[in-house]
Amino acid sequence: MPLAETRLLPASPEGLDEAAAILRAGGLVAFPTETVYGLGGDATNDRAVARIFGAKGRPRFNPLIIHLPDLAAARHWAVFDARAEALAAAFWPGPLTLVLPLREGTGLSPLVSAGHPTVAVRVPAHPLARDLLTRFGGPVAAPSANPSGRVSPTRAAHVIEGLSGRIEAVVDGGPCAVGVESTILSVDPPLLLRPGGVPVEALEAALGHSLATGGSATAPNAPGQLASHYAPVAPVRLNAAYGEAGEVFVGFGPAAPGAVTLSASGDLTEAAANLFHILRAADRLAGQGGRIAFAPVPETGLGRAINDRLRRAAAPRG
Numbered sequence: 001m002p003l004a005e006t007r008l009l010p011a012s013p014e015g016l017d018e019a020a021a022i023l024r025a026g027g028l029v030a031f032p033t034e035t036v037y038g039l040g041g042d043a044t045n046d047r048a049v050a051r052i053f054g055a056k057g058r059p060r061f062n063p064l065i066i067h068l069p070d071l072a073a074a075r076h077w078a079v080f081d082a083r084a085e086a087l088a089a090a091f092w093p094g095p096l097t098l099v100l101p102l103r104e105g106t107g108l109s110p111l112v113s114a115g116h117p118t119v120a121v122r123v124p125a126h127p128l129a130r131d132l133l134t135r136f137g138g139p140v141a142a143p144s145a146n147p148s149g150r151v152s153p154t155r156a157a158h159v160i161e162g163l164s165g166r167i168e169a170v171v172d173g174g175p176c177a178v179g180v181e182s183t184i185l186s187v188d189p190p191l192l193l194r195p196g197g198v199p200v201e202a203l204e205a206a207l208g209h210s211l212a213t214g215g216s217a218t219a220p221n222a223p224g225q226l227a228s229h230y231a232p233v234a235p236v237r238l239n240a241a242y243g244e245a246g247e248v249f250v251g252f253g254p255a256a257p258g259a260v261t262l263s264a265s266g267d268l269t270e271a272a273a274n275l276f277h278i279l280r281a282a283d284r285l286a287g288q289g290g291r292i293a294f295a296p297v298p299e300t301g302l303g304r305a306i307n308d309r310l311r312r313a314a315a316p317r318g
């Protein structure tokens, strides 16, 4: 059923109370996190969770991350071993998602874990997200608030662009500070499922060993693991020294300046925060028939998450 209008809610106590009331009624509310805007629904309500898949046009088999206000709340839904406790203590609240054994009999909608015996849990650092989660008082299932396969939203206006008329409301919290999605770690055995806002190097330092990457053998395939994802409309070329005719060139650092740049100074944190906004802007600039070329970005720290998203944006479309 199409909704007449998606409401923009202010980042005030009244706005957050309204957002929590919509969630309690089984509605969908997009809200800011430090990584990207999430498309939230009550994770114990099958109908609300099913509507999340419908609003995104997402294939049913992909499980969702549940968002909680703190570690104590997260323990109610997932089983934390000593390693998971240590990781949560080190990185929460923050852009790390832990894939853990699902606790039985909690009333979590089976759609959330898509039938798998694990659940992905995250305690976001954004104060508005934590405030909303506290007011709501339950787990909020939230994928990124964009149509499936498209560029993730880092502004309320991006959410409206993609999902207007498909969800009840968006809480407007301004731009997201981190700008790429959370790092996803399957905890036992430790396996990196998606590079993201917590650099892999920081996880390896905390674990005391290097991390294997992967997962289709032990974990469900993430949409972030599909070849083409985060795709703008214009074709994307990577590791470009300059823009050819018909290309919008996106620079990085002083060695590869561009009228459009991820970061003029070559700062990876700034580049991550700008990434999805710039993908959208470059897409608009490229226009009909145009293409986008990206300067190389180093494969260290947040550069790993940035390059992962850029490779998927550049992948052949399915």
Ligand code: TXA
Pocket: 033, 035, 036, 037, 038, 039, 062, 063, 064, 065, 095, 097, 099, 113, 116, 118, 119, 120, 122, 142, 143, 144, 145, 180, 181, 182, 183, 184, 193, 219, 220, 221, 222, 223, 224, 225
């Ligand atoms: O930063 C983020 O993580 C954002 C914000 C809103 O929190 N959320 C986000 O959600 O990126 P989404 O749905 O776009 O990506 C979640 C990823 C998916 O690729 C999904 O397959 C994977 O997490 N995932 C969820 N549950 C899983 C599980 N039990 N095992 C393995 N992967 C899982």
Ligand code: MG
Pocket: 143, 144, 152, 223
């Ligand atoms: Mg996504």
